[in-house]
Amino acid sequence: MRLFMDTANIDEIRRGAALGVVDGVTTNPSLLAKEGVEYRDRVLEIASVVDGPISAECISTELGPLLAEARRVAAWHDSVVVKIPMGEVGLQAIKRLSAEGIRVNTTLIFSANQALLAAKAGAAYVSPFVGRLNDGGQDGLAVIRESVEIFENYDLDCEVLAASIRGARDVTECALAGSHVATLPSAVLFQMMGHPL
Numbered sequence: 199m200r201l202f203m204d205t206a207n208i209d210e211i212r213r214g215a216a217l218g219v220v221d222g223v224t225t226n227p228s229l230l231a232k233e234g235v236e237y238r239d240r241v242l243e244i245a246s247v248v249d250g251p252i253s254a255e256c257i258s259t260e261l262g263p264l265l266a267e268a269r270r271v272a273a274w275h276d277s278v279v280v281k282i283p284m285g286e287v288g289l290q291a292i293k294r295l296s297a298e299g300i301r302v303n304t305t306l307i308f309s310a311n312q313a314l315l316a317a318k319a320g321a322a323y324v325s326p327f328v329g330r331l332n333d334g335g336q337d338g339l340a341v342i343r344e345s346v347e348i349f350e351n352y353d354l355d356c357e358v359l360a361a362s363i364r365g366a367r368d369v370t371e372c373a374l375a376g377s378h379v380a381t382l383p384s385a386v387l388f389q390m391m392g393h394p395l
């Protein structure tokens with residue numbers, strides 16, 4: 199399973215990258231807001247540290263502006279994967295953007311059916327929110343397991359990226375469920391190295 203860091207903090211990313219096990223980074227507007235820096239500047243800084251996909255989220259809610267925003271964000275750097283929220287407008291955008299060769303990470307995935315639709319539209323990644331599903335009393339891992347199985351059944355060229363990870367045990371369970379990638383808060387990555395014994 200590939201491991202991404204789910205942060206926009208450059209010091210944490212440098213520390214993680216030095217371990218040699220970080221394959222990419224995911225960001226979102228909330229993570230950026232904590233840093234007080236321009237989104238593009240930080241993505242370019244991350245790209246100078248990590249050689250792998252960097253997800254940058256688009257926030258426009260209508261198709262035209264969303265496509266324009268995604269094209270602008272994708273042009274920042276070859277490593278950029280645009281994050282598009284799941285939904286009616288999002289699906290239309292994914293279809294168009296993937297046809298243009300822009301890689302898309304579909305965010306806010308809460309069911310295997312949403313994952314199937316995003317994969318059919320051409321997304322490179324789908325991000326089921328494991329922690330938020332579990333917080334609401336649902337089974338986040340089931341969405342990981344089912345999405346992986348569906349993609350395998352139909353040979354869909356899309357990877358399951360487990361997101362909204364809350365703790366180290368979630369990482370083990372996502373790996374057992376066959377997730378292709380998991381994106382980890384820095385604290386979880388660093389916690390994985392140690393053990394009380």
Ligand code: E4P
Pocket residue numbers: 204224225226305325327329330361362363381
């Ligand atoms: C990653 O792509 C997501 O934005 C992130 O994992 C969401 O995590 P949260 O549910 O802790 O906000």
